[in-house]
Amino acid sequence: MAVAEGGDERRIRADEPTGVLHPANLSRYDARWIDPDPRVADVVDQYWAVRWSLDDGEMIDQAIIDLPAINLTIEAGDVPAGLLVTGLHERAWFRRITGTGDVFAIRLRPAGLAVLSSLRPEDLVNQTIPITAELDAGLHELMTRAAGERTAESRSRAVNDAIADRMRQNPPQASHLLANRVLDELRARAYNRTSTPLAERFGISERTIQRALSQTLGIGPKQVARRIRLQEAAQAIAIQDDDRLTELAVQLGYSDQAHLTSDFRATTGTTPGAYRRILRQLTASAEHR
Incomplete structure (x- = not known):
């Protein structure tokens, strides 16, 4: 297996464009960027990870204006599902944050979806959908493999290798x-x-x-x-x-x-x-x- 490069990690600052409409909340989430391996630069724009632990009864309705990008996420804790794909939203969209949880996300480049999945962007508009084997067996296998890793950093390395393999089999058009x-x-x-x-x-x-x-x-x-x-x-x-x-x-x-x-x-x-x-x-x- 090739040794993954990239992986530099840094905190997401409140003063940089993220799409988070209330950027002060970023300090509550332990939010970090993780750089992708250069091998997958045509498919992955950025990895990001967040972890939170709110007080009992506390709730944050986080509004987001995302970049024109599709996101794949591995989630645990008080979350909608373990594996999710989020399409482009026509307006700001909201995510309710409660309890505890952590998320590792893959923000795809425009070319990325067709390399990794049979899904079409129009299938995902204004939606966040659980990734299942029935939805897309190949994408589910890749995400399940990464979810088996215990840290965001090890997940990024696993995803780097898995996506590099996919790119050899199915290069970007x-x-x-x-x-x-x-x-x-x-x-x-x-x-x-x-x-x-x-x-x-x-x-x-x-x-x-x-x-x-x-x-x-x-x-x-x-x-x-x-x-x-x-x-x-x-x-x-x-x-x-x-x-x-x-x-x-x-x-x-x-x-x-x-x-x-x-x-x-x-x-x-x-x-x-x-x-x-x-x-x-x-x-x-x-x-x-």
Whole structure:
């Protein structure tokens, strides 16, 4: 068996984009990133792990604006199921945290799902589904194998090797690797309004880009860019001490503050101003806990 590389571990900071709408909660979860092996970089974007132990009767309804990515998780404790796949959500989604538990997760690159599974992205939209042998025997075998390891670090090594094996048997398709590159480009240009059009940047047609993202994520480039902008907006609102929403809207490519406010409310159910007030209340409560 090949020796796995990667595996560097670091805590997830509250001031970095994660999609967690109340980032101060990250300190409650013992949340960590674990870097994937470079061998699986075309399939895995990031491993992450969380562990929590809340007081009796305590409950956190955690809201999340995730990146355009599909997540596979191994879970234990007070959780919905032991093995889960979470698809893209059209709006912010919620996870209720109670009791104790731990999660090891694989955030896939766009090309990843087709390498590991027969599931299609459109099968998973707005859903978190238990991974069973009946749902997908190959994916269930891979996840069960990793779940047999006792720590997040050993799970990451097991998954690295298992995915590297799958990639040799079922390499990523060229169009799916294009989707990886397009997503990287959209993430890199979140604050750049004057970027070269994607079709020109990659020297291909808009239709080719649309098809690559649709095959791997189930959505097109406009929806991908919107999701990235909203995650960046939520993060900026959470860490900034002032109310520079007009400036933020311009930086993220919105026509004006009203457009940002409307988009944020449609996705999260609250306005940026109300979200900031909630964050301040949570911070004050945590300081007095």
